[in-house]
Amino acid sequence: GAVVSQHPSRVICKSGTSVKIECRSLDFQATTMFWYRQFPKQSLMLMATSNEGSKATYEQGVEKDKFLINHASLTLSTLTVTSAHPEDSSFYICSARDESGRGGTEAFFGQGTRLTVV
Amino acid sequence: GDSVTQMEGPVTLSEEAFLTINCTYTATGYPSLFWYVQYPGEGLQLLLKATKADDKGSNKGFEATYRKETTSFHLEKGSVQVSDSAVYFCALRTNDYKLSFGAGTTVTVRA
Numbered sequence: 001g002a003v004v005s006q007h008p009s010r011v012i013c014k015s016g017t018s019v020k021i022e023c024r025s026l027d028f029q030a031t032t033m034f035w036y037r038q039f040p041k042q043s044l045m046l047m048a049t050s051n052e053g054s055k056a057t058y059e060q061g062v063e064k065d066k067f068l069i070n071h072a073s074l075t076l077s078t079l080t081v082t083s084a085h086p087e088d089s090s091f092y093i094c095s096a097r098d099e100s101g102r103g104g105t106e107a108f109f110g111q112g113t114r115l116t117v118v
Numbered sequence: 119g120d121s122v123t124q125m126e127g128p129v130t131l132s133e134e135a136f137l138t139i140n141c142t143y144t145a146t147g148y149p150s151l152f153w154y155v156q157y158p159g160e161g162l163q164l165l166l167k168a169t170k171a172d173d174k175g176s177n178k179g180f181e182a183t184y185r186k187e188t189t190s191f192h193l194e195k196g197s198v199q200v201s202d203s204a205v206y207f208c209a210l211r212t213n214d215y216k217l218s219f220g221a222g223t224t225v226t227v228r229a
Contacts, residue, residue, distance in 0.1 A: 041222075043220060043222050045219075095162075097215055108164075
């Protein structure tokens with residue numbers, strides 16, 4: 001199946017700093033990518049839909065100024081957690097759909113990023 | 119709105135035991151249904167799917183049947199192995215390609 005690569009897999013940062021997470025579709029193009037957040041022992045919650053060449057669409061309750069999303073190319077979306085605080089510590093995971101039709105209608109997930117803010 | 123209700127865990131089983139994880143859903147329209155698996159320290163992997171009523175998805179010995187009349191998509195495996203220890207998520211997807219996930223069920227299989 002199609003491959004989605006997410007980087008970094010783990011990051012520890014100091015409170016107040018910003019962290020950028022990359023999500024790449026390695027062998028297909030994706031005009032739309034999705035960013036999820038997973039709290040310990042809980043399910044994944046959709047944060048936002050990343051649209052290539054336009055603004056991201058955020059789910060209700062997600063601060064767009066806090067979680068900046070940039071989808072500058074057909075294979076790369078980035079999530080920047082700005083002015084991170086300990087409560088932002090979580091597992092962030094992206095997904096993308098192979099819109100060429102080869103991958104059917106599946107969403108392929110990255111490996112996830114474990115963010116710890118200290 | 120769309121939602122998925124999944125059997126709470128954790129579930130602990132012995133090898134070769136029968137596994138069932140219940141999943142029911144609420145959705146407008148006709149969703150596609152999925153089971154994803156998350157092994158320790160990894161991201162999600164698609165386990166199986168069904169796109170219309172009465173479809174049966176199957177993979178790696180796991181099965182689930184899309185039951186429209188009961189709005190269910192229960193996951194079953196007849197004989198689990200230690201390597202099946204993971205978190206299992208039931209999910210649905212409607213036309214906008216957004217996925218709604220259940221809370222996840224942690225399964226531990228003991229040798």
